Amino acid sequence: MLETERRKVVRYGRLLLERNLTTGTGGNLSVFNREKELMVISPSARDYQEIEPEDTVVMNLEEEVIAGSSRPSSEYQLHLLVYRERSDVSAVVHTHSVNATAVSCLNKEIPPLHYLIGFAGDKLPRAEYALFGTRELAENAVNALGSSYNAVLLDNHGLLAVGSSLQQAFQAAEMIEYVAELYVKCRSMGKPALLSEAQMKKVGEKFEAYRQGSSRKEN
């Protein structure tokens, strides 16, 4: 069942480790098949190096496990709520990458200091703290994402990135971690100069054109 999606979750899980976006068993990722209304999510507390496609877990929107012998990631509610609320999203990546998580511990948004923040939107918003693995965390994250942001910081926890494919959600997580690193470095020297609303509007338009081009290639 959903063999292609299960292989993708395994492949991008390993990439999370290779690109230093997470360590050990931290972070989780999923893909949603909109036609079948089924999600494939990484299993709970398993090393990404050792996960095989059959270890991933298939769940429906009613939070029932349809296939897979492992337990789903403890953040499955976070993933499912994003798919329920955002019809444009088909993949979710959640990481504890160090720079994004450092900023999340300041309970601060990241302002537009570099155009690559366009992977999230006109800024990187933040979601209020809630205990990991809870419905409350899922609701706070979905509220902060709203209808258009593609990434959000989870206060005192980490980063959530979404996209129309795993490739896009993964790339958003990677780029936002880079922007968070720039923000941390800038703040250690002073305050970064920010891009204006008009400048970010143009960035947004270019990103939209780029996203449409790349999803045409993927389909």
Ligand SMILES: [Zn+2]
């Ligand atoms: Zn987490």
